[in-house]
Amino acid sequence: MEDDVNQITTSVENTSISFPSVINLNVGGCLFATRLSTLTKYSDSMLAVMFSGRHEVDKDCNGNFFIDRDGTYFNHILNFLRHEDLPPAENAEKVMHDAMYYGIDSLVEILKNTPTLFTEYVVRENIRKKLTExxxxxxxxxxxxxxxxxxxxxxxxxxxxxxxxxxxxxxxxxxxxxxxxxxxxxxxxxxxxxxxxxxxxxxxxxxxxxxxxxxxxxxxxxxxxxxxxxxxxxxxxxxxxxxxxxxxxxxxxxxxxxxxxxxxxxxxxxxxxxxxxxxxxxxxxx
Known part of the structure; x- marks a missing residue:
């Protein structure tokens, strides 16, 4: 009997969840639609892991996949994933924080080196590292x-x-x-x-x-x-x-x-x- 339970558990764990090719998202109350391939573009990002088929993803009452984070700047995340478009300078820092959260390291590095953020996140960070504490x-x-x-x-x-x-x-x-x-x-x-x-x-x-x-x-x-x-x-x-x-x-x-x-x-x-x-x-x- 115990072997049967283990087999059932293993079967459930190995089951891959399928997602539609077009994903409807609710990010903190903001609605978006994009292709599954867009979300999984960077395999080591949080979004790619979420929609890899290895994990259940919560849905809202309307059936949209739900991400519990402020969605104000999520359109800039999607635009980078789609065409590598960068946000306007006044939004760069906010978008970079979102990129850190979603694990999109390439966007983080690009934004860190823009004129708007270079002093803060490269020059000053190098100064901070000169002290151990x-x-x-x-x-x-x-x-x-x-x-x-x-x-x-x-x-x-x-x-x-x-x-x-x-x-x-x-x-x-x-x-x-x-x-x-x-x-x-x-x-x-x-x-x-x-x-x-x-x-x-x-x-x-x-x-x-x-x-x-x-x-x-x-x-x-x-x-x-x-x-x-x-x-x-x-x-x-x-x-x-x-x-x-x-x-x-x-x-x-x-x-x-x-x-x-x-x-x-x-x-x-x-x-x-x-x-x-x-x-x-x-x-x-x-």
Whole structure:
């Protein structure tokens, strides 16, 4: 009896579902009609897999095959599959996101390299890849800015991003007091990051930076602020000196054997309400 059940199950699994040559689609409430060969043009795409005959595809109440995704830009997907037509520049990013969803890699690559999207999805993405934990760093800065706004009832938050190089003390310095003193003349030592840069500071070790830390972190800071603004935050950033008032490099000591030399510092300012309102509020109380 068990063998009969297994045979029936195997038979069902091996059954190929047939589709008509013309497919009526309901994509998130938008109706389309196209050939089956159009949908299966790229064999490794999600659409080709859906209509390969290996899977059941949901239908709406009118018998149209249903895809549960916003169909606003699906006509551009179909036009590319039909004739390799590209969307207008103003829709390119939205269509690219749809192409990513449907697994049409060739369209994704073409759109990434158009003038409209090249800077964002090639140049800036290459910058983001220079840090092993870019997204975590972005999250930490925003979290600290929010924390400052909550704790201090602040209308504006300022967060420092500091990178440091872990530099062991050369062992030969221990044998000469004069050399030891000369070496440390260049540095201003602080016991903690908070004592050096304040409470609202995010530290990023230079060891996790691909390239020269000072140069790369300048690029990263610009990329971060671009992403913050794209997410809806208002603000700006600027580079800060890693020298103290005496021209010494700010350094955080964590023990006798090593110290952490500042390589870059950037200040991110977040404005939680319109700056004109802040100016207006201040002037009323003067």
């Amino acid at each position: 870019y997204d975590i760093l972005k999250y930490d800065i925003i979290s600290m800015a929010r924390e400052q706004a909550i704790q201090n009832s602040a209308l504006v938050s300022k967060v420092l991003l500091v990178s440091t190089k872990n530099q062991p003390i050369p062992t030969d310095l221990r044998f000469s007091k004069q050399v030891h003193k000369q070496f440390f003349k260049r540095f201003k030592a602080y016991p903690t990051f908070e004592s050096c840069y304040g409470k609202f500071c995010v530290h990023f070790p230079a060891e996790y930076v691909d390239g020269h830390p000072e140069y790369v972190m300048d690029l990263i800071a610009g990329c971060l602020m671009h992403d913050f603004k794209k997410d809806g935050y208002r603000g700006h950033y600027k580079s800060e000196s890693v020298m103290d008032e005496d021209g010494k490099i700010k350094t955080i000591t964590w023990g006798d054997e090593e110290f952490h030399v500042s390589t870059s510092c950037h200040e991110f300012t977040f404005e939680w309400i319109d700056s004109d309102l802040v100016t207006c509020t201040v002037s009323r109380h003067v």
